[in-house]
Amino acid sequence: MKNFTFTVHQTDGNARSGQIFTPRGQIRTPAFMPVGTAATVKAMHPQEVRALGADVVLGNTYHLMLRPGAERVAKLGGLHKFMNWPHPILTDSGGFQVMSLAKLRKLNENGVTFQSHIDGARFELTPERSMEIQRLLGSDIQMQFDECVKLPCSDQEAERAMLLSLRWAERSKIAFGDQPGHAIFGINQGGAVKALRIESAKALADMGFHGHSIGGLAVGEPQAVMLDMIETVMPYLPETKPRYLMGVGTPDDLLESVKRGVDMFDCVMPTRAGRHGLAYTRLGKVNLRNARHQDDPRPLDEQSSWEPTRLYSRAYLHHLIKSGEILGMMLLTGINLAYYQELMAGMRAAIVQKRFDDFYARTKEDWARGDIEAWADK
Amino acid sequence: MKNFTFTVHQTDGNARSGQIFTPRGQIRTPAFMPVGTAATVKAMHPQEVRALGADVVLGNTYHLMLRPGAERVAKLGGLHKFMNWPHPILTDSGGFQVMSLAKLRKLNENGVTFQSHIDGARFELTPERSMEIQRLLGSDIQMQFDECVKLPCSDQEAERAMLLSLRWAERSKIAFGDQPGHAIFGINQGGAVKALRIESAKALADMGFHGHSIGGLAVGEPQAVMLDMIETVMPYLPETKPRYLMGVGTPDDLLESVKRGVDMFDCVMPTRAGRHGLAYTRLGKVNLRNARHQDDPRPLDEQSSWEPTRLYSRAYLHHLIKSGEILGMMLLTGINLAYYQELMAGMRAAIVQKRFDDFYARTKEDWARGDIEAWADK
Numbered sequence: 001m002k003n004f005t006f007t008v009h010q011t012d013g014n015a016r017s018g019q020i021f022t023p024r025g026q027i028r029t030p031a032f033m034p035v036g037t038a039a040t041v042k043a044m045h046p047q048e049v050r051a052l053g054a055d056v057v058l059g060n061t062y063h064l065m066l067r068p069g070a071e072r073v074a075k076l077g078g079l080h081k082f083m084n085w086p087h088p089i090l091t092d093s094g095g096f097q098v099m100s101l102a103k104l105r106k107l108n109e110n111g112v113t114f115q116s117h118i119d120g121a122r123f124e125l126t127p128e129r130s131m132e133i134q135r136l137l138g139s140d141i142q143m144q145f146d147e148c149v150k151l152p153c154s155d156q157e158a159e160r161a162m163l164l165s166l167r168w169a170e171r172s173k174i175a176f177g178d179q180p181g182h183a184i185f186g187i188n189q190g191g192a193v194k195a196l197r198i199e200s201a202k203a204l205a206d207m208g209f210h211g212h213s214i215g216g217l218a219v220g221e222p223q224a225v226m227l228d229m230i231e232t233v234m235p236y237l238p239e240t241k242p243r244y245l246m247g248v249g250t251p252d253d254l255l256e257s258v259k260r261g262v263d264m265f266d267c268v269m270p271t272r273a274g275r276h277g278l279a280y281t282r283l284g285k286v287n288l289r290n291a292r293h294q295d296d297p298r299p300l301d302e303q304s305s306w307e308p309t310r311l312y313s314r315a316y317l318h319h320l321i322k323s324g325e326i327l328g329m330m331l332l333t334g335i336n337l338a339y340y341q342e343l344m345a346g347m348r349a350a351i352v353q354k355r356f357d358d359f360y361a362r363t364k365e366d367w368a369r370g371d372i373e374a375w376a377d378k
Numbered sequence: 379m380k381n382f383t384f385t386v387h388q389t390d391g392n393a394r395s396g397q398i399f400t401p402r403g404q405i406r407t408p409a410f411m412p413v414g415t416a417a418t419v420k421a422m423h424p425q426e427v428r429a430l431g432a433d434v435v436l437g438n439t440y441h442l443m444l445r446p447g448a449e450r451v452a453k454l455g456g457l458h459k460f461m462n463w464p465h466p467i468l469t470d471s472g473g474f475q476v477m478s479l480a481k482l483r484k485l486n487e488n489g490v491t492f493q494s495h496i497d498g499a500r501f502e503l504t505p506e507r508s509m510e511i512q513r514l515l516g517s518d519i520q521m522q523f524d525e526c527v528k529l530p531c532s533d534q535e536a537e538r539a540m541l542l543s544l545r546w547a548e549r550s551k552i553a554f555g556d557q558p559g560h561a562i563f564g565i566n567q568g569g570a571v572k573a574l575r576i577e578s579a580k581a582l583a584d585m586g587f588h589g590h591s592i593g594g595l596a597v598g599e600p601q602a603v604m605l606d607m608i609e610t611v612m613p614y615l616p617e618t619k620p621r622y623l624m625g626v627g628t629p630d631d632l633l634e635s636v637k638r639g640v641d642m643f644d645c646v647m648p649t650r651a652g653r654h655g656l657a658y659t660r661l662g663k664v665n666l667r668n669a670r671h672q673d674d675p676r677p678l679d680e681q682s683s684w685e686p687t688r689l690y691s692r693a694y695l696h697h698l699i700k701s702g703e704i705l706g707m708m709l710l711t712g713i714n715l716a717y718y719q720e721l722m723a724g725m726r727a728a729i730v731q732k733r734f735d736d737f738y739a740r741t742k743e744d745w746a747r748g749d750i751e752a753w754a755d756k
Contacts, residue, residue, distance in 0.1 A: 039697065043704040068672065068697045076675050076693050084689060275704075294446065297454050311462060315454050319417065319446045326421040326653075326704060 004141075004183040004210050006242045006263075010352045014234065014261040017351035020242055022140045023181040024080070024088045027055040029242060030258045030351075032344045033090060033266040034337055038063045039073075039083040042271050043326070043333045046085045052306065052334065053341030056088040056141070058266040061133050062097030065123065066116045070136040078138030090266070091139035093130045093172070093187075095146045096215070096247065107147065109164070127168045131175035131184075139182070143213060144172035146187040151221040158191025161216075162200050165189045173207060183210035185244060191216060192225050194232045201236035211242040214262075218248045223256070230260045251280055251343055255363060258347050259356065270336035275329040277321035280339045281309070284367045288332065293318040296375035306338030314375075382519075382561040382588050384620045384641075388730045392612065392639040395729035398620055400518045401559040402458070402466045405433040407620060408636045408729075410722045411468060411644040412715055416441045417451075417461040420649050421704070421711045424463045430684065430712065431719030434466040434519070436644040439511050440475030443501065444494045448514040456516030468644070469517035471508045471550070471565075473524045474593070474625065485525065487542070505546045509553035509562075517560070521591060522550035524565040529599040536569025539594075540578050543567045551585060561588035563622060569594060570603050572610045579614035589620040592640075596626045601634070608638045629658055629721055630745070633738060636725050648714035653707040655699035658717045659687070662745045666710065671696040674753035684716030692753075 008018040020027040034041045036057040041049045076082050102114035111126030130145035146165040169186045176184040186204035190196030217226045244264035279286040281301045296314035308331050320328030350359035386396040398405040412419045414435040419427045454460050480492035489504030508523035524543040547564045554562040564582035568574030595604045622642035657664040659679045674692035686709050698706030728737035
């Protein structure tokens, strides 16, 4: 079987465009990965997620281990088959959700014990168990088990978690073993402390992972701090390996991070915002709950490449969201994912044509100009 | 513009198969109409509803008058455009929902005043206003305004409501006026009293509607009573006009009613049940919440004509429903509508081939045999 590979086709400043190969399919980078938490990208048929331009989706180890359970998914033929997504899947390690969702968390050198947020059942996650779960799921791109701390935190706390994550990185890599066609990424930690971030990046680079994630960002700090950390670690993350900024972010975060050399992203923002009536478009954020849309026959953006964005009136979307209709969530989730993928495609094309700065400027101008004027009912 | 027409192509016993023509498109009968309460068939893209075999959907006057409002929909180009359904739409008159949903209902000869179940706002519905709303929506097949009583009720109460509905039928027909290409149906009432049902049917037939609805059934009475009422009124509803049994029903209700000469149906059952994890299949009702499905790799019905019914495992559907995932509602709604439309297509073909009794018997056998045995995990 051909192995996991990464090729950079073109760079433009620090931005780069390329391709990850996995036996399950290619991933064009920079890539945005829709989040399929519980074996579904919420409110979307998998065929739609694909048609919208996703080469890869993310599955959550924490959610899947609780329900339906990794051993069950394995018995049913793996996550790809289970959720009818034959293309690449990346899984996180569970570390982040244990921090943000689980109850009665107890952490020691070996791992974390915690209670499920669903039914209070006790679970243990260790580097070995996290990697076992990701292997059972059949994940194409697996993450080392790490500890993610909330920002702000003390430097001491950031250092402790970073060093623990490095020791867990080694154990995760051993547990991953040899899985032809699959990859394991190390995760950079270190809070908002540059020296810690650099120490982490250097150590991970030495371990020989297939790629590198930047974790523990977009957890409460200002965007400037996040971008500062990205700039800090980039020189220490090998150019030949993909760089994945975990859990990020807004369209602006993506634009700024690609500019700094990031290749991969995942975020619940487009899907979660869509379910709550918030649209991301070329013209910025649009809140469809707002009464200004109730008589507006115009579509969200007639220049969108996604038909529903051009087809449905703002009045209809407003009505669906106000009425709590599932179709409203379906349409706005699709509209948001379409915009995110359109933004990524735009950045990839711009990098290949060495005009990223121009694309960056025009995109920011569109956002700054903002949404069209409210509809004056004649 | 060509007018609304109805043609019976073939009969088999009392069952009949034919076609309704409207300028918006043809409706193959017997027809099942998915319910698009608030300008959406819940959890479905309109293109899917079409692909599943629906020639027509139902819109609810009561819901649409409250939100987004009939005048607003008219200004936006009508209901077809608003909800992206260019095919025929049938609307009810609002009478049934005023009885079942509205608060502080006050009825007199002129009409009904009531409070919205959404925000308590006061509204009035009269035959004239109901027809005006249906015209504003652009409905292809409109219903007279009627009063629907819950069963059981006293004969006196049934008679009072039936006679009032007849007077409202005349007013509705006048208010409908002349709308080329559109139709208005009269609604048969009379509770569970044969003489009243017959009196109502005769009077409606004399008024010269484009079709006839049978209302006030499937409102709490046993199936035998409903079928008895259908048999009672059929001889008095002109053969040349379509007969529509409102708000019905289970697959068995459809089979039994087509056998007795009904041409059209609508019901929330397939869509509502789907959102709650209940599937209708060739093998009867299947509750996907049941733990017996959690390890079952088999699809709901590998003989279904709808791909998701054959594609997704019971284990996956179980997982989605248990997890409250929107995709679970989307898939099961589609699976149920697919089965309902498959059942209708089967009945239409059987009638054309003069083998309805055979189809009826085989369908009942399949249901009686029931779902496949539970999965024995090896």
